[in-house]
Amino acid sequence: xxxxxxxxxxxxxxxxxxxxxxxxxxxxxxxxxxxxxxxxxxxxxxxxxxxxxxxxxxxxxxxxxxxxxxxxxxxxxxxxxxxxxxxxxxxxxxxxxxxxxxxxxxxxxxxxxxxxxxxxxxxxxxxxxxxxxxxxxxxxxxxxxxxxxxxx
Amino acid sequence: xxxxxxxxxxxxxxxxxxxxxxxxxxxxxxxxxxxxxxxxxxxxxxxxxxxxxxxxxxxxxxxxxxxxxxxxxxxxxxxxxxxxxxxxxxxxxxxxxxxxxxxxxxxxxxxxxxxxxxxxxxxxxxxxxxxxxxxxxxxxxxxxxxxxxxxxxxxxxxxxxxxxxxxxxxxxxxxx
Numbered sequence: 001x002x003x004x005x006x007x008x009x010x011x012x013x014x015x016x017x018x019x020x021x022x023x024x025x026x027x028x029x030x031x032x033x034x035x036x037x038x039x040x041x042x043x044x045x046x047x048x049x050x051x052x053x054x055x056x057x058x059x060x061x062x063x064x065x066x067x068x069x070x071x072x073x074x075x076x077x078x079x080x081x082x083x084x085x086x087x088x089x090x091x092x093x094x095x096x097x098x099x100x101x102x103x104x105x106x107x108x109x110x111x112x113x114x115x116x117x118x119x120x121x122x123x124x125x126x127x128x129x130x131x132x133x134x135x136x137x138x139x140x141x142x143x144x145x146x147x148x149x150x151x152x
Numbered sequence: 153x154x155x156x157x158x159x160x161x162x163x164x165x166x167x168x169x170x171x172x173x174x175x176x177x178x179x180x181x182x183x184x185x186x187x188x189x190x191x192x193x194x195x196x197x198x199x200x201x202x203x204x205x206x207x208x209x210x211x212x213x214x215x216x217x218x219x220x221x222x223x224x225x226x227x228x229x230x231x232x233x234x235x236x237x238x239x240x241x242x243x244x245x246x247x248x249x250x251x252x253x254x255x256x257x258x259x260x261x262x263x264x265x266x267x268x269x270x271x272x273x274x275x276x277x278x279x280x281x282x283x284x285x286x287x288x289x290x291x292x293x294x295x296x297x298x299x300x301x302x303x304x305x306x307x308x309x310x311x312x313x314x315x316x317x318x319x320x321x322x323x324x325x326x327x328x
Contacts, residue, residue, distance in 0.1 A: 048218065051317040053225070059217035076293045077214045123314055124215050124297070 027140065034141025037134060038062045046126035049113055060126045068142055082142045093117040107135040170298060176307035182280045184271040187255035194281075197271070198306040201239045202328035204321055205300045207285055209246035209292050210254040218315060219297060224262040225318035230325065233267045237304070238325050243281060244272035246292045284308065303328050
């Protein structure tokens with residue numbers, strides 16, 4: 001009986017992880033993978049939307065342009081600092097009704113360049129070929145609280 | 153798209169958009185310091201070659217690496233670049249960071265071959281460079297990412313859209 005209950009608990013925990021982060025990876029693993037993708041320790045595949053070929057991974061790193069949470073600035077970058085509040089708090093974009101990111105909207109932005117107001121963002125932001133696991137890992141990383149963001 | 157449209161400040165001449173520049177705009181003799189430390193002027197550097205010129209700053213981690221990667225791919229697409237008399241020119245627009253050693257490091261970062269030069273304007277040359285190529289975006293951090301195509305008579309003849317593809321750029325350069 002106890003063994004059955006343990007198995008059920010593991011199954012439920014796994015299902016919860018899938019529902020929350022979209023993969024059976026533990027949140028800490030997902031966070032770490034997202035951090036690696038963000039910092040360029042793992043390669044991203046991206047291109048400018050008007051180009052037919054990918055750019056080298058080192059020039060499409062998220063961290064080239066974006067600071068994250070309370071981390072260090074990216075010197076002389078005009079790209080927004082990615083914080084829990086910036087992504088998740090409703091805000092009006094270009095005069096439209098309030099909108100916010102969720103995991104699916106975030107992935108659409110990365111893959112197609114469309115923000116939550118269905119508007120194409122700046123050309124300078126590459127479009128990425130990302131599978132769900134990679135995209136959800138990035139989402140977990142950029143929306144984590146500072147308490148989770150221990151130094152590498 | 154007529155050359156001569158004023159900026160909101162009315163201070164500089166800019167090209168309104170991208171495409172052919174009509175009539176072609178002669179590039180003046182703006183004093184430059186090249187990556188190898190030598191002094192020259194822009195008109196002299198451009199004379200006799202078809203040139204793709206972009207604006208960068210070497211301390212930039214954001215859009216400039218993309219600009220560099222595009223030029224690197226143009227070189228890969230144009231193995232006969234020297235025979236065709238084509239050059240690529242990165243102009244550093246940050247007086248605080250774009251000294252010759254930084255310009256050399258910029259070229260090395262992209263494995264630049266002969267035919268890709270980097271230089272920075274000296275003195276008031278920066279204003280002249282931004283006036284011709286800056287598209288009214290004079291802040292270093294938000295500089296234009298268009299590529300300027302200059303013919304063999306040192307005349308600006310074409311502006312690409314922002315961040316053009318290497319394939320498009322190589323195609324344009326073959327036809328200048």
